[in-house]
Amino acid sequence: MASVRFTVKWKNLDRFRATMRRAPKDLRDILDLQIREVMEQRQRLSKRLAPVRTGRLRAGIRVRKRVRYVYELGVSGREVPYAFYQHEGTRYIRPRRFISRALIGVRKEIQRVIRKWGDVIKRKHGWR
Numbered sequence: 001m002a003s004v005r006f007t008v009k010w011k012n013l014d015r016f017r018a019t020m021r022r023a024p025k026d027l028r029d030i031l032d033l034q035i036r037e038v039m040e041q042r043q044r045l046s047k048r049l050a051p052v053r054t055g056r057l058r059a060g061i062r063v064r065k066r067v068r069y070v071y072e073l074g075v076s077g078r079e080v081p082y083a084f085y086q087h088e089g090t091r092y093i094r095p096r097r098f099i100s101r102a103l104i105g106v107r108k109e110i111q112r113v114i115r116k117w118g119d120v121i122k123r124k125h126g127w128r
Helices: 013-021 025-049 056-060 083-088 098-102 106-125
Strands: 004-007 061-067 070-075
Touching: 004 083, 004 098, 025 061, 025 070, 025 098, 025 106, 056 061, 056 083, 070 098, 083 098
Parallel strands: none
Antiparallel strands: 004 070, 061 070
16 A cells, blocks of 8 residues: 655754753653644644545544654555545546645744754753
């Protein structure tokens, strides 16, 4: 079964994680929660953009946490076998791209959240 799944790639993720390990746990959890909220907003947008006949495709769109700070937005091919064809299109079905359209601009939004909370952590701990 083909799935539709997108993950936003991070540059310097290892360096970011090393920096965050020094931050207090409560601030790390807040940042992770903020990133998840951004992805859940994109999930809601994706559900609005998805074509609907039975609602099964919309119900199958999920945000999944892979590791701390890394989330995936997608639809499982096991749950909704036709999701890939609806997203990418076929000779008979025009491509809907409901997930990729919902993810436009998500990188900048996550960077904004990281900058905001990074500044809070720097001020609180006197980091440069």
